[in-house]
Amino acid sequence: MSLLLVEKRAHVALLTLNRPESMNALGAIGDGEAIRIVCDEINRDRDIRCAILTGAGRSFSAGGDVKSMLEKKGAFAGHGVDIRESYRREFHALSSAIYGLEMPLIAAVNGAAVGLGCDLACLADIRIASDDARFGVTFLKVGLIPGDGGSWLLQRVVGYSRAAEMLYTGKLIDAGNAAEWGLVSQVVPAAELSDVAFQLAQQIAVQPPHALRLAKSLMRHGRAASYEAVMEMSATAQALCHLTGDHVEGVSALIEKRTPTFRGQ
Numbered sequence: 001m002s003l004l005l006v007e008k009r010a011h012v013a014l015l016t017l018n019r020p021e022s023m024n025a026l027g028a029i030g031d032g033e034a035i036r037i038v039c040d041e042i043n044r045d046r047d048i049r050c051a052i053l054t055g056a057g058r059s060f061s062a063g064g065d066v067k068s069m070l071e072k073k074g075a076f077a078g079h080g081v082d083i084r085e086s087y088r089r090e091f092h093a094l095s096s097a098i099y100g101l102e103m104p105l106i107a108a109v110n111g112a113a114v115g116l117g118c119d120l121a122c123l124a125d126i127r128i129a130s131d132d133a134r135f136g137v138t139f140l141k142v143g144l145i146p147g148d149g150g151s152w153l154l155q156r157v158v159g160y161s162r163a164a165e166m167l168y169t170g171k172l173i174d175a176g177n178a179a180e181w182g183l184v185s186q187v188v189p190a191a192e193l194s195d196v197a198f199q200l201a202q203q204i205a206v207q208p209p210h211a212l213r214l215a216k217s218l219m220r221h222g223r224a225a226s227y228e229a230v231m232e233m234s235a236t237a238q239a240l241c242h243l244t245g246d247h248v249e250g251v252s253a254l255i256e257k258r259t260p261t262f263r264g265q
Helices: 031-044 066-071 080-099 116-122 150-158 160-169 175-180 190-205 209-221 227-242 245-256
Strands: 004-009 012-017 050-055 105-109 112-114 126-130 134-136 172-174 186-188
Touching: 004 031, 012 031, 012 190, 031 080, 050 116, 050 190, 080 116, 105 116, 105 190, 112 116, 116 134, 116 150, 126 175, 126 190, 150 160, 172 175, 175 186, 186 190, 209 227, 209 245, 227 245
Parallel strands: 012 050, 050 105, 105 126, 112 134, 126 186
Antiparallel strands: 004 012, 134 172
């Protein structure tokens, strides 16, 4: 059974974590490679302009597989050196693959997003949550620390103080608090989550695909690069955009007062 199901609807790719029986827990050998392969394929597909990440069943993701942790199986088997390599090969690989998606990514968070599951949501550009969603950074409750990049991700989403509060207490926050803290941009009834996510994705997917991917790259670099570096990257990206057919289409449509049709040219 595939860990990550892919469904393509026009210019939108729906990615679904597919272990509903374990609340989409992760930690099996091969998880990192499985997600890397899917993400590489999506990046190569120039027809995809937006992606949605969600979970099958009643949860987004419960994070690492605690049963495997207790039994020292899968990525949690062996000595310290072995486990460190497993984290690099599995958890770091899957996080890096999702973070490396070139098109905008929406996390449609259904139910629990805990531990690694919360960190997966933070990898997305935009997060929306069902009204029964809950978020937690619960590593300390099982004697661990964020081993998948969460300590870098979360504070960039909600700020240092709130990230520290979530990590040090391990408490769960509901969807309303998540919206108040900026962890999600909107909360919707659970039955409407999928439709709302697709509506948002479609609003994104009508944009010119080359410029859209460049815009995401600039947003990501803007979180860490210097002002001067981002200005230089912006000039280069803008020069490329000026030479595209989609730029001509956008300007022509504006002058002619019609809706543009962007073809990735």
